């Protein structure tokens with residue numbers, strides 16, 4: 239008979255659970271998510287799968303009572319023990335390869351971080367990448383701190399009005415209800431720092447996000463002592479005009495460095511993720527000059543400390559500020575930095591002598607970094623060409639911008655049932671092919687999963703059979719379709735009983751399912767496939783070999799062209815012959831993304847080349863057995879080997895935009911009808927698409943271990959963080 243837990247044991251589990259809930263480690267640990275879900279299934283579902291919110295929903299009394307279920311308590315205890323081991327691990331990759339960064343960490347500055355759907359402070363790919371960078375930094379044991387802003391209304395939520403037009407609304411984030419902790423000073427009071435913005439000293443408080451082993455600090459000016467316009471600075475992600483923008487960037491760059499100094503953190507590298515954080519270089523200059531350096535020496539020393547990653551392959555995408563705005567926003571700070579205003583402006587100009595050139599954050603970042611990189615090979619080529627004028631005397635090839643291709647945090651993106659699927663495979667003692675991994679990695683399946691050796695096994699049918707893989711694909715496709723039906727019902731506020739049944743006939747669980755979800759920036763060309771409308775209708779209506787489409791994505795609030803694309807697609811989904819086989823899911827976020835990248839058989843990507851610097855959503859599909867159908871742009875140009883998915887068109891593109899659209903749409907349709915559809919429906923007597931599965935295995939083996947932030951952060955460390 240089992241003894242009831244003692245009061246002391248209960249206290250320990252309860253406090254362990256509270257600590258765990260405030261560390262995002264649970265967002266990539268399935269066992270932890272399982273018991274938070276069980277504590278309050280509806281709370282979990284309604285409150286964005288958020289462990290903190292679940293523990294607020296469940297009373298202390300209930301929690302203690304539930305923990306008297308010995309099986310439940312045993313599971314909690316096992317996860318808490320894994321969590322402690324994770325936090326205390328002294329044998330990480332960085333302990334072996336980059337131990338000196340523990341004393342002097344990398345300070346990673348980003349205007350957005352996308353960690354989890356409960357903390358929606360990211361607008362898209364840039365933020366998701368930053369969040370995944372932090373998670374892998376934690377897994378690898380890197381000396382790392384993140385710096386960002388706490389937007390209390392986050393990024394907008396999307397709803398669609400009766401004209402199929404996107405409208406935006408904001409849900410205030412309650413910091414006490416999400417995985418955040420206030421940062422306190424030595425006396426246990428809220429830590430408050432200050433930064434000069436405009437003519438004012440603006441105070442800010444700080445929230446700490448625990449991302450496994452690493453902290454990310456989010457700055458927040460919403461304090462009663464600040465004027466309202468400064469309190470509002472951190473309300474929304476990119477929510478304002480250029481005045482708000484420059485002030486947010488002063489807070490992030492200059493405020494971020496001030497915070498690190500207050501906390502006694504002495505970074506070895508200041509990594510600017512995109513130009514938004516580049517004002518940090520001015521604060522480093524100021525510090526050095528205040529400590530007695532002359533300007534030239536301070537400049538050299540600052541440059542030694544900084545690294546810059548550029549993400550934007552279009553000129554117009556780089557932040558630029560007029561001299562008036564610079565003068566206005568930096569007024570107080572300029573009183574502390576003994577550099578004439580014209581010299582300051584020159585730091586952000588390609589041609590320092592050109593007084594009519596605005597101040598460009600990317601130029602500042604490039605001038606004050608010891609190294610810089612783009613985010614894919616092709617983006618490296620484009621960036622070197624774009625910034626060549628900044629390096630007179632150097633040829634394009636000599637422009638010092640390298641590249642590290644982006645990745646994803648694999649376990650974070652893997653859907654629950656897929657984590658369980660691979661874990662079961664790895665720990666199945668009857669599977670001879672899995673023994674290798676147990677010998678090599680012991681019980682730690684989570685590091686095996688990042689290993690190329692594991693994904694190499696995908697081509698071995700004794701490790702996993704076609705039948706198992708096909709069963710998994712069916713399960714994931716069905717889960718997406720049921721998710722979509724439920725969501726369509728919720729989206730349609732005037733739904734009646736009849737709609738309930740109607741929506742349950744939307745989408746076909748046997749049909750080839752093609753997904754497209756991303757920001758509706760026009761260069762991503764969401765409606766491209768419908769240029770061949772009559773042909774697409776034929777594909778969708780084909781009784782033997784039907785195709786269906788799931789779309790999602792947000793347009794920037796001021797991007798009416800993007801909103802027209804959304805309107806056009808929703809209109810088709812309601813009023814054309816595609817109705818029921820083309821759907822649009824509202825409010826694309828991390829959760830919707832995870833449903834889609836796992837459930838779709840094909841992930842469609844058709845940007846105008848070379849504007850997709852890298853793209854990451856396609857990387858999320860591989861571990862779920864989905865495959866990419868994509869233009870050879872960004873990461874896919876490197877990933878595609880002819881056999882591990884599907885390419886649209888050749889590795890080149892016409893310069894003329896209209897011509898490119900026409901050619902790409904024809905190539906897209908051709909690949910779809912000549913390769914994708916026939917292969918998916920080519921079945922053996924048992925209904926298994928052998929050739930499709932062969933390609934899928936090859937996709938997993940070649941792409942999944944390559945396009946991770948595990949690989950990416952190691953590359954940053956070896957190439958940029960360690961050498962100095």
Ligand SMILES: *Cc1c(COP(=O)(O)O)cnc(C)c1O
Pocket residue numbers: 361362363364366755756757826827828831832852853854855856
């Ligand atoms: C992955 C992801 C992105 C980035 O995807 P791209 O392929 O770069 O467009 C954007 N938003 C969300 C919610 C994501 O999950």
